[in-house]
Amino acid sequence: MTDISAHPSGKRKTSSLLQLDARTKRRNAAERRFQIYGLVCIGIAMVALVMLLVSIFSGGASAFRQTFATFEMTLPAETLDPDGNRNPEEMAKVTTIGYQNVLRQGLVTAVRGANIVPEGMTDADITGMLSPEAAADLRNRVLNNPELLGQQVEIDALAHGRIDGYFKGRVTMQSAERDANVTPQRLQLAQAMADNGLMALRFNWGFVTKPDASDQRPEAAGLGVALLGSLYMMLVVLVLSVPIGVAASIYLEEFAPKNRWTDVIEVNISNLAAVPSIVFGILGLAIFINFFHLPQSASIVGGLVLTLMTIPTIIISTRAALRAVPPSIRDAALGVGASRMQAVFHHVLPLAMPGILTGTIIGLAQALGETAPLLLIGMVAFVRDYPDGPPAGLFDPASALPVQVYNWTQRADPAFVERSSGAIIVLLAFLLVMNAVAIILRRKFERRW
Amino acid sequence: MSVFWITLIAIAIACVAYGVGRQKALSSSRGDPRKLHSLPSYYGWYCFISSIVPALAILVIWLFVQPMITTQRVDSVLQLPVEASVGEKLAAKRDVQSVAVALDRGLAQGVIAESDLPALAENPSSLPATLAEADISLPVVVTPQLFNAAQTFRDLSSTLNTGLTVAVILFAVIGAFFGIRRCAPDFRARNLVERVTMTLLIAASVIAILTTIAIVLSLVFQTATFFEQYSWRDFFFSATWSPVFQGNSQLGILPLLWGTLYISLIALLVAVPIGLFSAIYLSEYASKSMRAVAKPLIEILAGIPTIVYGLFALITVGPMLRDWIAQPMGLGSSGSSVMTAGLVMGIMIIPFVSSLSDDIINAVPQSLRDGSLGLGATPSETIRQVVLPAALPGIVGAILLAASRAIGETMIVVLGAGAAARMGLNPFEAMTTITVKIVSQLTGDTDFNSPETLVAFALGLTLFVITLGLNILALYIVRKYREQYE
């Protein structure tokens, strides 16, 4: 150890600790910059989140409110029931066009009654104030209750999409001049009606309960069929993916020998969790529809595809939950003479239940928002009929909440943009509730060993 | 009778068997369960299993065999020429089935009556028009031969269905009797029930493997059919993508691949720095309370469905980029662009990168940080020169996983990137990706056996291979990394 006397060449000047040398100042500045980068990045992520939510909510909140024309009129029995016997089957011969005319008459009367003069407006102009759906609604109402004929009834008619757009600020007098679907006169009439309480924006349950509507009547489009379809798919996913996922996890975590075969299964599961969702759509199309001939657009097919996508998620969280149960519990059960199977099913599984439940809810939430695979199995189809109750209804064509959003973005009428944002609000509300439940469950049953 | 009801009946029989078996075990021990080898409910379960398993087995086998029998019979009615290719045979089979299904639906909805069928058999060409009244589309030219084949198919199916119902009920009942007869005190019911349970557990874990196999098979078979009709060289090396409905399409993957990679690159350029820096700040600097607020907020981004991001791209980010950057600078006038999709996808991947990096950074042992700080390094020097290099393999793995996620993302690009297949450098131009084209080729109304539709499977296979490669590589790297610090 003779080299110990060699002095280090780069010896620092001994300086006071109380004075920062220039280099330390520089390094501290770099330190602060580095921290600021971090804060800025978190800030960017937050801003992106806020922008996203604001953009969706500001654009979509108005979808829950709709303009209705409200007025009283007497339903003319002689035009709507020419035979005069109040038989719905025969009354059905009067088409919606007939009801449209009746509604127009009623509207004109109501407008005149309020001392508004619809100046220079043709019949088509007045008809264009209301949604074509309004006549169909009235027809259904009358056919369901023929006694209404000849009576004074209150009409609650959906206003035309453009009129609705006017009250929501989407349509202006200027844009109306270039628009084939609306004229400035109609907007003026709408304004006058609103001033006299004949027309108003109010909450519209129809947005959540009614089925989709065609391209020409955005004001009538609703989420009813999509919600039902999503509900059915979630049922299928719940019923299939939870038992399969939990069973697979129990095997892999509690019984499987450590060998090449289980290794293959494990790698396979982590890979499945990362396979692009659209590939699952192709799988659904090729296997469930083309090979097994399940019907297109049906919730059962969507549910099966989403089940296959959800199983890896559930397996991963269930295994984590099982692993968190300490071995001493198993030892205790085996010690009193239980079989391994009994130890797992009677003791380990109940203790792991909260974790499994949380994982299941998160898996379901993911499945609920999944869109791409559903496009491929035909759920983009335009479906106006509610599916039947399960189980038969599972095979009926249906839509799904996220697909309905996509569907509406592909429509030409700008009024559908508002509705797709509105649909997303509904979707996010469901996700929020599901995740909140998951968090509460986790908090409530969190257990430290 | 539908498969659903058949299954339900089988389950009902098995439930009865459960009750009877349990009772028999109890009574054979004269009401003293201690004399039994297993708990009484295990005897019940044994009977349940011995009833339901053969019934469901015959059901499954039948469902597989039935199409084979019908195909054979239908083929003999159709009398296809011997030299017909597999593709033609498949197409013919598909036509028969669609006619049969349409007939069933037509009968169910009452557009055609059972009594119309003989007349239709003479002159079936009017069938599509008749069915169209009930919104049943049947895009096939129905020849008398095809109609006959469809009728044979329907008759045979209904006969076989009755047979199935009888067989399932028979097997369930026989199985139940067999099980109940064996219920005696010294019978080891529990061991048998547990063995069956174990089989079920193993079967459940095999489903994951089956899913992968099904994915590969469905992609490979249809891709093979596609390459029979279209040269694989043109597919992989042609720079033109222009599908034409009448045929003679040019289906080169390169422009789609370019769009996919370009958008993914932008997404990673956004997500990796932001995600990584956020993770670093949250794990190394942030106070406990800030972490408790910021981490869940970032994770919200991960819980938002991609369709929401897609809409965000379509109605907010796209127009914003167009009006504020692209148009003033003369770079383009399209709302959907590589930049729009890339930015939004980047936002989507931020939480993915940050939570993976967070795990990985936390796995770096504290002793390394102490070592560096103890030498007088500042925290940022410690992070940059010690923690990050130590975590590098894990972070690379995380980035690869993020890349695979970006490449396979669909809804954001469908709504944000556009549909124009082109290989350009201007990020404010619309381009398109593999996933967009899979959606557009498979949701159109084209004939299923045309190359324009089948190309989607080749695209899907390419996508699957790319993402699978990235995933396996990433998982391997991450696994190796974790082992290093265990």
Added chain:
Amino acid sequence: MNDMRIAERDVSTSETKITARDVNVHYGASHALKGVDVDILNGHVTAFIGPSGCGKSTFLRCLNRMNDTIAAAKVTGRIELDGENIYDPKVDPVQLRAKVGMVFQKPNPFPKSIYDNVSYGPKIHGLTRSKAELDEVVETALRKAALWNEVKDRLHAPGTGLSGGQQQRLCIARAVATSPEVLLMDEPCSALDPIATAQVEELIDELRSQFAVVIVTHSMQQAARVSQKTAFFHLGNLVEYGETGQIFQNPRDPRTESYISGKIG
């Protein structure tokens, strides 16, 4: 002869390097260190001994403010390095730690090459102006840590590939390369086998010619072998501090005696 030489140097350099007065440490609600007063001398090896949880490591970490990295730790009192309070708000712990180096319980080489491990400190503190100078610093430090002959042919091999004893000497070289004035060692031999321990102990004895060395150890034999001064900690109190020989042969406090004779541990 050898003993004489060291004794001479002791006399020449035995001025007070660190003065600690009334140092208290709280981890949240627990009072980990209670009113400790210690003087640490240049040219000496000072050993902190005591049962585990007695506060000896906590006190060591106060001396270069490593406790700052633990959010819950709160240090009060006065610790002076060359007469300057190191807990003065004007003091940058970064500058302090360059003067007060530290070696940890478990060898913790960075996952870099041997060369990069040793040159890490000089680089971040900007101690050298050229590559040649840096090479020299690395070599000197490795020689001081008695590692040079073993690694000179593979300076660019990863530091994590060395044996446990070599890794710990690499960590010592890493600390020495920054040319600190005080070297803190937190149970540096607890993860090492006896042969490696002997090498490191020999090294510690060599090092005190240039630094004030403070070593925390749970092994009384080690304290007796390497140190000149010993402080005995018990339940957060500094029970006794004095010449190593005196502490081991003639302890004043009954608690010290009980510990040394193995009655408490």
